[in-house]
Amino acid sequence: MALRRLVLTSLVVIQTVFAAVLLKNLLPYRGDDGLEIAIIVVFAILFCWISIGFWLGVFGFLLRLRGGDPHSLMGSSTEGQRSQAAFAKTAVLMPIYNEPVDRSLGGLAAVYKSIESTGALEYFDFYILSDSRDPEVWLAEQAAWYDLTQSLNAGGKLFYRRRPLNQNYKSGNVADFFRRWGKNYRYAVVLDADSLMAGETLTKMVQLMQLNPRVGILQTAPSLINARSVFARAQQFANRLYGPIFTSGLAGLQLGEAVFWGHNAIIRVDAFMQHCGLKKLRGFGLFKGPITSHDFVEAAYMGRAGYEVWLEPELTHSYEESPPSLVDELTRDKRWAKGNLQHIWIMLGARRLKLAHRLAFLNGIMSYVTSPIWFSFLVLTTIAAARLYLLPIDYFPDAYSPYPLWPRWEPDQAVWLLALIAGLLFAPKLLALLDAILQGEVKRFGGLRSAFKSVLGEIILSVLLAPVRMLSHTRSVIEGLFNLKLSWAGQNRSDELRWRDAIVHQAPGSLLAIAWAAFAYWLDTAFFWWSLPVAIPLILAAPTSVLSSQVRLGGILHRHGFFHTPEEADREELERILPKVTPSKLRPVRGGRFVQAVIDPEINHVHRLLGHHHRGGIKATVLATLRRRCLLHGAGAMTRSEVTSLLQDRESMLWLHEQVWRSSPDSAWSPYLVHRSDARGTLSASQ
Amino acid sequence: MNANQDVTGAASDERRGHHPVSLEISEYALSVAISYLKSRRVDFNLELRQQVLGIVARSLEAASSAEMMALLIDELDSRFSHQLPPAAEPTPPLNRGSIGYD
Numbered sequence: 001m002a003l004r005r006l007v008l009t010s011l012v013v014i015q016t017v018f019a020a021v022l023l024k025n026l027l028p029y030r031g032d033d034g035l036e037i038a039i040i041v042v043f044a045i046l047f048c049w050i051s052i053g054f055w056l057g058v059f060g061f062l063l064r065l066r067g068g069d070p071h072s073l074m075g076s077s078t079e080g081q082r083s084q085a086a087f088a089k090t091a092v093l094m095p096i097y098n099e100p101v102d103r104s105l106g107g108l109a110a111v112y113k114s115i116e117s118t119g120a121l122e123y124f125d126f127y128i129l130s131d132s133r134d135p136e137v138w139l140a141e142q143a144a145w146y147d148l149t150q151s152l153n154a155g156g157k158l159f160y161r162r163r164p165l166n167q168n169y170k171s172g173n174v175a176d177f178f179r180r181w182g183k184n185y186r187y188a189v190v191l192d193a194d195s196l197m198a199g200e201t202l203t204k205m206v207q208l209m210q211l212n213p214r215v216g217i218l219q220t221a222p223s224l225i226n227a228r229s230v231f232a233r234a235q236q237f238a239n240r241l242y243g244p245i246f247t248s249g250l251a252g253l254q255l256g257e258a259v260f261w262g263h264n265a266i267i268r269v270d271a272f273m274q275h276c277g278l279k280k281l282r283g284f285g286l287f288k289g290p291i292t293s294h295d296f297v298e299a300a301y302m303g304r305a306g307y308e309v310w311l312e313p314e315l316t317h318s319y320e321e322s323p324p325s326l327v328d329e330l331t332r333d334k335r336w337a338k339g340n341l342q343h344i345w346i347m348l349g350a351r352r353l354k355l356a357h358r359l360a361f362l363n364g365i366m367s368y369v370t371s372p373i374w375f376s377f378l379v380l381t382t383i384a385a386a387r388l389y390l391l392p393i394d395y396f397p398d399a400y401s402p403y404p405l406w407p408r409w410e411p412d413q414a415v416w417l418l419a420l421i422a423g424l425l426f427a428p429k430l431l432a433l434l435d436a437i438l439q440g441e442v443k444r445f446g447g448l449r450s451a452f453k454s455v456l457g458e459i460i461l462s463v464l465l466a467p468v469r470m471l472s473h474t475r476s477v478i479e480g481l482f483n484l485k486l487s488w489a490g491q492n493r494s495d496e497l498r499w500r501d502a503i504v505h506q507a508p509g510s511l512l513a514i515a516w517a518a519f520a521y522w523l524d525t526a527f528f529w530w531s532l533p534v535a536i537p538l539i540l541a542a543p544t545s546v547l548s549s550q551v552r553l554g555g556i557l558h559r560h561g562f563f564h565t566p567e568e569a570d571r572e573e574l575e576r577i578l579p580k581v582t583p584s585k586l587r588p589v590r591g592g593r594f595v596q597a598v599i600d601p602e603i604n605h606v607h608r609l610l611g612h613h614h615r616g617g618i619k620a621t622v623l624a625t626l627r628r629r630c631l632l633h634g635a636g637a638m639t640r641s642e643v644t645s646l647l648q649d650r651e652s653m654l655w656l657h658e659q660v661w662r663s664s665p666d667s668a669w670s671p672y673l674v675h676r677s678d679a680r681g682t683l684s685a686s687q
Numbered sequence: 688m689n690a691n692q693d694v695t696g697a698a699s700d701e702r703r704g705h706h707p708v709s710l711e712i713s714e715y716a717l718s719v720a721i722s723y724l725k726s727r728r729v730d731f732n733l734e735l736r737q738q739v740l741g742i743v744a745r746s747l748e749a750a751s752s753a754e755m756m757a758l759l760i761d762e763l764d765s766r767f768s769h770q771l772p773p774a775a776e777p778t779p780p781l782n783r784g785s786i787g788y789d
Binding site: 125145146149150154155156158159160161175178179180181182183184273274275276277278279301304305599600601602605606609610661662663664665670673674 | 712715716718719722723726727755756757760761771772773774775776777778779781782783784785786787788789
């Protein structure tokens with residue numbers, strides 16, 4: 001482990017020093033003044049960052065070339081040993097927050113059926129852990145839960161819990177589960193709302209945990225599936241083609257000191273409950289209050305307690321979905337940026353953490369902080385260029401040197417440095433393509449021709465998106481550091497982006513880019529050309545966002561051989577492993593979910609099971625008044641909080657159900673009780 | 688009560704923002720009865736349909752407009768056994784544990 005890390009560190013440091021020296025010799029004053037030193041330092045940080053990515057890719061490629069990592073967790077046992085390992089009680093958890101119900105619970109049902117097909121269902125229980133606030137959403141969740149318990153015959157195995165107060169975000173939701181039922185289980189698998197995991201993968205994970213009692217968390221590397229828009233398809237392709245070499249490299253470097261990504265992973269419940277409680281931060285501003293990005297912290301605490309955390313890329317058939325558009329990704333990144341910035345406090349202040357986990361925090365922080373650093377680099381180079389052309393030349397920047405320094409700006413030579421950077425960024429992508437060829441996988445990407453043009457397409461798209469991401473992340477980091485209020489919403493997993501929204505969202509960046517390019521043009525033509533790779537993508541950000549969010553365009557590109565992935569090629573295989581399930585109770589209902597909850601006897605019964613009993617007092621009196629008003633004036637007359645109060649009260653739901661069916665024909669409820677065709681059919685059948 | 692009395696209530700329903708119910712009261716009562724039984728998973732056949740028609744007719748004759756639906760539903764409840772499938776428990780019994788904060 002130490003040797004691998006030493007080699008990687010040495011390669012990165014040597015390469016970064018080389019590049020920094022190259023830059024120093026290119027700068028007008030050869031790094032002899034404060035501004036140029038700042039440029040070199042900022043450049044070195046950015047270069048170091050991409051160098052790490054490059055070498056991780058190379059390392060992963062080499063590991064896969066030799067047939068996998070002999071030091072991986074999978075390598076510690078044979079297939080025979082794993083299949084002999086006994087199972088243990090495992091909870092499959094799906095925390096959800098205002099998510100599309102058919103896809104989240106349909107996905108959980110697919111996982112259920114997949115585990116059932118392995119014959120190990122008796123060891124697994126399933127929990128839908130809802131934090132949803134919108135009654136239309138959680139009513140749909142509850143209807144779907146009921147429907148799935150019936151259709152899967154999953155009574156007593158598939159459970160539903162909705163927290164009345166969603167304290168401490170997702171980690172609070174999962175902790176709430178552990179406090180209530182954690183003691184019933186040895187392991188817990190955490191899924192995201194868009195997660196899918198095959199039964200065979202899950203049973204293998206349980207067996208690996210059984211064979212390795214020092215493993216606290218075992219993380220899979222999920223592949224992206226179900227992409228439809230251009231953006232999501234490109235992300236999916238990149239994840240599927242480039243992912244294996246990068247995750248193999250990362251896993252090979254981290255070994256038993258990996259991180260937790262919050263989902264598609266299995267955790268050892270007793271260790272987690274004992275050591276991974278998350279205290280609120282007691283600092284100031286951003287560093288005060290609940291930890292929003294919990295997963296890295298939990299991995300670090302698990303490591304501190306002496307348990308291992310593993311990332312295992314060999315565990316296949318683990319899936320998630322990509323955000324459908326750039327704007328959705330950036331909205332999500334806003335939350336993640338804030339969460340990662342919070343880790344500064346833990347990285348610097350928490351006691352007894354492993355160095356690897358402190359570096360993992362740094363890695364997460366740098367994922368976002370590199371954007372303002374890149375932005376600073378652009379600002380500093382613009383100042384340097386402006387100084388060169390607008391201010392009198394300083395021939396003696398060093399006060400103690402008798403020799404004049406002739407400032408020069410040599411963009412031609414900078415091309416070589418740019419080529420080196422481009423190599424670091426893009427060579428691993430070609431290496432990943434070579435890996436697919438060597439592993440015999442390239443056919444599943446649509447063949448070599450299709451895979452190659454997809455790599456080129458993905459590179460073009462990533463070049464167009466990189467400056468937009470940089471500017472957005474810069475804003476997110478600033479907002480995060482100043483602890484500005486961020487809205488917490490479920491991820492959009494379906495809608496295309498509208499032109500108006502895209503223009504509003506991207507206008508500040510586009511205007512900034514136009515102003516910057518215009519200034520560069522006024523300053524010097526050569527500098528103008530240098531500004532274009534960043535300025536053009538920012539100017540085109542709105543059309544890029546809209547077009548890349550389009551499902552139709554995604555389909556057209558796919559038909560022309562772009563962005564094919566193995567899961568699409570083997571769709572039948574995927575559906576065999578994870579059969580598609582759609583809860584039938586989710587079809588649209590007249591009047592909305594609350595009306596359904598009042599009228600439908602089964603759904604009404606479900607809500608009474610999930611509701612509370614109020615014995616008397618002021619609350620009971622208020623509820624009695626509310627339900628009488630609801631009966632008289634209909635569901636449309638009630639506010640959202642009134643509807644929520646009624647739904648959470650067993651007596652009110654039963655009373656409303658009984659009274660609504662008995663209400664007079666001119667009642668506000670009558671339109672929802674009748675189906676004209678029923679009566680006509682009965683009359684004609686009886687004649 | 689006139690069995691052919693129009694119960695559209697269209698104007699008042701539109702004021703409330705609902706779809707107008709343009710059914711005659713007998714047809715409305717029959718529709719509700721069928722919806723009620725269907726929602727309780729009662730299997731319909733010709734004999735049952737005729738029984739329902741009879742119950743609806745008696746309810747229409749026996750009660751005022753305001754009470755007619757209550758009488759009808761009570762009668763349906765007493766005449767048809769409709770056992771809904773038992774709903775599963777949403778959560779298992781509590782087995783509380785605590786979270787450690789190192």
